[in-house]
Amino acid sequence: MTTVVEHVRDSRTPLRANLSPADALALSCLVYVDFHALPGPRSPRGCLLREAAQASSIPSLYRYSLASHADCPLLEAAGASARFGGMRVRDAVTRLTVSPLAQFGAVTLIDEAGATYVVFRGTDASAVGWAEDARFGLDFPMDSQRWAANYLAYAASRADGPITVVGHSKGANLALYAAAATTPPALERVYAFDPVGFPASVVEGGFFLSIDGCQVLGFVEACLGRFLSCCCVLVFCLLWCDAAQGEVGAACVVPVDPGGGFAFDLAPIAPGAGVAGARLVVDEFCFVQGVQRFGQGVIVGVTG
DSSP, rough: OOOOHHHHHHOOSOOOOOOHHHHHHHHHHHSOOOGGSSSHHHSSOEEEHHHTTTTTTTTGGGOOOOOTTOOOHHHHHHHHHHHTTOEEEEEEEEEEETTTEEEEEEEEOOTTTTOEEEEEEOSSSSSHHHHHHTTTTTTTSOHHHHHHHHHHHHHHHHHOOOEEEEETHHHHHHHHHHHHOOOOOTEEEEEEEEOOOHHHOOOOOOTGGGGTTTTEEEOOGGGSHHTTTTTTOOOOOOEEEETTTOOOGGGGSSSOTTEEEEOOOOOOOOOTGGGGGGGGHHHHHOOOOOOOOOOEEEEEEEEO
């Protein structure tokens, strides 16, 4: 049975706007590497993935990695891969805050044909990440969802080709929210692997009608269990008490200033507002800067 690392390592043809579901899954796993720790990937110009992979021995790349993940082997395989090594990785962001309680990570990758892939990170190993999970389904929209929408709008403003949005677990939730909130004209597909769901009122209220014209592909872990096994095993922590109070003990949180002193614009984006509705200011990011599930049906919809 093929694992994610094996798929990445054994893929022989460069990615040129022909992302497969297996490729999308690989990207949803790769984003757990904290590319923001490197100057190249967090810059607007970025660097090639094979160049970033040369720094695979730097521990800070995996400071929030789950023990069940194979992030270092995956990064090394991607850097050496004929399919993924030539992709440009840029605008990498990691943000952890206690107030608001939010854990956010994202990266933009560009393939050799100019297609853009915006990938959102799911829950990492930080205490903030697990505490935030307890709030999904209780608050909407979450701060990390708003950040995801602003990030996608910014990435879309820089894209020269078709856009695909990808995420796993909480990252899949962020991908779906961001796509529905901004709906860039170049958006073609959303890959949502085992997404954390949204409150029923959000789904039934038509929030996702704005992405009815693109392909939205949802997958549950039960369908991909063995393929996901090396990278996507989830271990749940009991952080309900702290999360309910909106607090996490300071001793559990590694101080981070991923925005380089710049704050994210938290202004909500209305569904269908488009890229212009994001009110983005590039310098704000410097890029240098809901728990009800969709359920087990999970193919949200596939339309032409």
